[in-house]
Amino acid sequence: xxxxxxxxxxxxxxxxxxxxxxxxxxxxxxxxxxxxxxxxxxxxxxxxxxxxxxxxxxxxxxxxxxxxxxxxxxxxxxxxxxxxxxxxxxxxxxxxxxxxxxxxxxxxxxxxxxxxxxxxxxxxxxxxxxxxxxxxxxxxxxxxxxxxxxxxxxxxxxxxxxxxxxxxxxxxxxxxxxxxxxxxxxxxxxxxxxxxxxxxxxxxxxxxxxxxxxxxxxxxxxxxxxxxxxxxxxxxxxxxxxxxxxx
Amino acid sequence: xxxxxxxxxxxxxxxxxxxxxxxxxxxxxxxxxxxxxxxxxxxxxxxxxxxxxxxxxxxxxxxxxxxxxxxxxxxxxxxxxxxxxxxxxxxxxxxxxxxxxxxxxxxxxxxxxxxxxxxxxxxxxxxxxxxxxxxxxxxxxxxxxxxxxxxxxxxxxxxxxxxxxxxxxxxxxxxxxxxxxxxxxxxxxxxxxxxxxxxxxxxxxxxxxxxxxxxxxxxxxxxxxxxxxxxxxxxxxxxxxxxxxxxxxxxxxxxxxxxxxxxxxxxxxxxxxxxxxxxxxxxxxxxxxxxxxxxxxxxxxxxxxxxxxxxxxxxxxxxxxxxxxxxxxxxxxxxxxxxxxxxxxxxxxxxxxxxxxxxxxxxxxxxxxxxxxxxxxxxxxxxxxxxxxxxxxxxxxxxxxxxxxxxxxxxxxxxxxxx
Numbered sequence: 326x327x328x329x330x331x332x333x334x335x336x337x338x339x340x341x342x343x344x345x346x347x348x349x350x351x352x353x354x355x356x357x358x359x360x361x362x363x364x365x366x367x368x369x370x371x372x373x374x375x376x377x378x379x380x381x382x383x384x385x386x387x388x389x390x391x392x393x394x395x396x397x398x399x400x401x402x403x404x405x406x407x408x409x410x411x412x413x414x415x416x417x418x419x420x421x422x423x424x425x426x427x428x429x430x431x432x433x434x435x436x437x438x439x440x441x442x443x444x445x446x447x448x449x450x451x452x453x454x455x456x457x458x459x460x461x462x463x464x465x466x467x468x469x470x471x472x473x474x475x476x477x478x479x480x481x482x483x484x485x486x487x488x489x490x491x492x493x494x495x496x497x498x499x500x501x502x503x504x505x506x507x508x509x510x511x512x513x514x515x516x517x518x519x520x521x522x523x524x525x526x527x528x529x530x531x532x533x534x535x536x537x538x539x540x541x542x543x544x545x546x547x548x549x550x551x552x553x554x555x556x557x558x559x560x561x562x563x564x565x566x567x568x569x570x571x572x
Numbered sequence: 573x574x575x576x577x578x579x580x581x582x583x584x585x586x587x588x589x590x591x592x593x594x595x596x597x598x599x600x601x602x603x604x605x606x607x608x609x610x611x612x613x614x615x616x617x618x619x620x621x622x623x624x625x626x627x628x629x630x631x632x633x634x635x636x637x638x639x640x641x642x643x644x645x646x647x648x649x650x651x652x653x654x655x656x657x658x659x660x661x662x663x664x665x666x667x668x669x670x671x672x673x674x675x676x677x678x679x680x681x682x683x684x685x686x687x688x689x690x691x692x693x694x695x696x697x698x699x700x701x702x703x704x705x706x707x708x709x710x711x712x713x714x715x716x717x718x719x720x721x722x723x724x725x726x727x728x729x730x731x732x733x734x735x736x737x738x739x740x741x742x743x744x745x746x747x748x749x750x751x752x753x754x755x756x757x758x759x760x761x762x763x764x765x766x767x768x769x770x771x772x773x774x775x776x777x778x779x780x781x782x783x784x785x786x787x788x789x790x791x792x793x794x795x796x797x798x799x800x801x802x803x804x805x806x807x808x809x810x811x812x813x814x815x816x817x818x819x820x821x822x823x824x825x826x827x828x829x830x831x832x833x834x835x836x837x838x839x840x841x842x843x844x845x846x847x848x849x850x851x852x853x854x855x856x857x858x859x860x861x862x863x864x865x866x867x868x869x870x871x872x873x874x875x876x877x878x879x880x881x882x883x884x885x886x887x888x889x890x891x892x893x894x895x896x897x898x899x900x901x902x903x904x905x906x907x908x909x910x911x912x913x914x915x916x917x918x919x920x921x922x923x924x925x926x927x928x929x930x931x932x933x934x935x936x937x938x939x940x941x942x943x944x945x946x947x948x949x950x951x952x953x954x955x956x957x958x959x960x961x962x963x964x965x966x967x968x969x970x971x972x973x974x975x976x977x978x979x980x981x982x983x984x985x986x987x988x989x990x991x
Contacts, residue, residue: 400903400984421907428905435988439900443592455585456905458578500904 339535340554344376346412347507347539348397353406355392355562366392368562369406374541376507379534381550381570382543384559391512393559394543398431398510399423411507428456432501434511438493440485446472446496447481453504471499475529491522498529508539515549527552582910586917593890593918594925604886605926607879608967611872612930612960613937618868619956620938622861624949629857631778639817640718641827642848643667643686643810649856660844661835663808665690665795668712670834671810682823683830684813687714688795690804696791697763698751706747708764708791710798718813721787725758726773729794733772737796742773746788762791767801769793820849876963879926880971887919887975898979899987912980919972920965927964931957 355367366389374380374397384390395401396408399415402423408416415426427433432453440449447468454464472481475495485493494514501509511530515523531552534540542553550556550570557567594601630638642648645660665688675683691709695702713734729740741762748757748771757771775787798804814823824847831845891898898911906914941950 395985398903400988421909424902424905424907427903433903435900435903439896439903439988441897441900443596452585452901453904455581456578456901456907456910458574458581460577461581504905 338531338554341377341534341537343378344539346373347376347410348372348374349407349409350396351407353396353403353408355389355396355401356404365562367396367403370559370562370564372557372564372567374508374539376539377534377537378539378541379530379552379554380541381553381556382541382559383545383547383550383556384565385545388559389562390543390545390559392562394510394512394541397508397541398433399426424456428453429504430507432504432506432509434494434497434501434509434514436513436516438485438490438497438517440493440496440500442485445482445484446477446488446499449485449496450500450503453500457504468499468503471503472496474502475499489522490518491525494518494522494526495529498526498533502533502538508541509533511540511542513544514542515544515546523549582913583917586910586914587921589914590918590921594921600886601922601925604882605879605922605929607875607877607882608923608926608964609879609930609933611876611879611967612927612964613934614868614871614875615963616931616934616956616960617937617950618864618872619959620934620950620952621864621868621948623951623953623956625857625861625864627951628949638850639814639820640850641812641814641820641824642850643671643812643827643831644846644848645806645809647846648848656842657846662806663688663810663845665799665804665808667831667834668810671812671830674830674833678826678830682815682819682826684815685714685717686810686812687712687718688808688810689715690795690798690802690808692802692807694764694791696747696751698760701751701753703747703750703789706744706789706791708793708798710793710795710804712795715792715811718811721778722776724774724776725756726771728773728792734794735796737794737800739767739769739793739797740772741769741791741793742775743771744775744788744790745777747791748774764791764793765801767797769797824849872963876967879923880967883919883922883968883971884974886922887915887972888978890918891915891975891979895982895987895990898982899984899990902982902984903988908980910980911982912976915976915979916969916972919976920968923964923968923971924961927960930964931960934960 350370350372353367353370354365357364357366370389370393372393382390382393392401396403399410399418400423402408402418403416406416407414410426410430413426415423418426441452444452447465450468450472451464454467459467469478469481472478475498477492477495477499480488480492485496488496498509501511509530514530515526518526527549530540530542540553542549544550553570555568556570558565643663645663646657651657668686668688671686675681675686689709689711691707693705694708695704696706696708713729713731716728723742724745726742728742729738733740741764743751743757743762751757751762752760757774760771761768762771763769775790778787795804812827814820816823827847828843831847832843835844837844901911935952938950938952941948
């Protein structure tokens, strides 16, 4: 007899009440020039994300989800349209102003972890705090605390190559959290992990959501998206659907 | 204040990264630093040579007495109007006696004592041994007052021996070594042009300074003995020690006046003597120093140029290799300045290592020269360390700037996607 599968975690979940508006995008387009050709990566996207949301951005490759993610992460600026982050217009900010927003307001989690290979987990987590100008003692304490929070209290002085994939991604999550950002932006966070480890990482995100973080996950996997409370689907540079993932 | 603190944290982070990077790529870093190493060796050795010449010269001057003025018929250096000088009456030993009397009678005189010196090149023998080309000169017992030399044995002749024209002499170190190898020259007899002289002193070894001047191959005897053997006409000059070498100019003025009285010159008449001073020697060394400096600068410039290109290249490679890291750092909030600083610090660190190694090599070469080839004057000084470090840092900043600037301008989206 095959035992019945455990109930999916998303079935017993809570939906936390929305908070203040964090991301407000209106009529955003993005053009790329690839030689002769002009690519319309985004063709006029409107999106609002509030505090305490858990959002999945989905879509096939070429749909513009990476571009949207870069835009949301203030890595890139729109060709036209408006983007207000916490009420501030970031459409026309300078590189350094954007860097400052990324540093304070956005925590990135990448598919390929993007840890500094020669630095310890602790130092990797400290990095955003260095750029924030925090004193060594303070940032060390904060980084320790954050690593403990993601369950790596005993791996602080390990270098990335001494850690498993899941542990590496946990370090990356800790690094994203450490500056207490307004949103966590995860780009295919499980893409380089096996499904079991991937599921563990997603449970970590769920837990972070419960703890009051705002999370945006970019993914093309339905299973991953189902962890979120809301999913938007992009197609050809436009939002095709935007709905709650509640069953 | 906050900005300053952040700059400091970013700087320490940059230094940390740079060292980790260099440790991870040891061979590459060393090879890259080679140009800088050679450049720093060149600039440091050039510095030691120039400083060595200066110091050696100062030593020689001190040996001769750097507070001594020379009263002579001819000026040092070339003269075009030789006819103005050729008919001057020669300087006489008696001029020294009269000059000394005037000095004694002048209250608060800036001059101390005048000593006559007459000399010529001659060969010196002792038994079967003979050395040629020795500067043989006669002077008085007062010579001890103007020359700051030490004696390895014995002493200079005293006033009694000097006035009596006794057949005694003091040998330079090399002369004594050549004529009395392995034994004391004291009490021995040397012959100068057939005249036997008893050795009563040997001057301590002075070392040579570019062959300019050294007591090592000289022989000193009483002037009264010298004039029995050779004509002193036209060969005599006076050496006058001043009280205070910082007031050389006033002393010179006083000396001119005193000498005019000695020589019985009328007002309006042109001086029939010349006051020479050693500083004039120094000018003759300037072309040598310029030559060394030019050659050194050329080698330094060339190797630093090559080194700078190497470092620029390696920094470009480093930026390329770590494009994704740059993207990550930017995503985490690194500004342009932060990235620029990081790669500049890396280039500067390689240069500083090169500079330090170069200094070490140069110091080893310096020690080698000092102990193996004492003839070549070299002198090491702390400011050379400072100069080398500054040169290293400047090289690093110049060569690292272009790649670091490029890195700082990278689009984070493109950098993050880079594999």
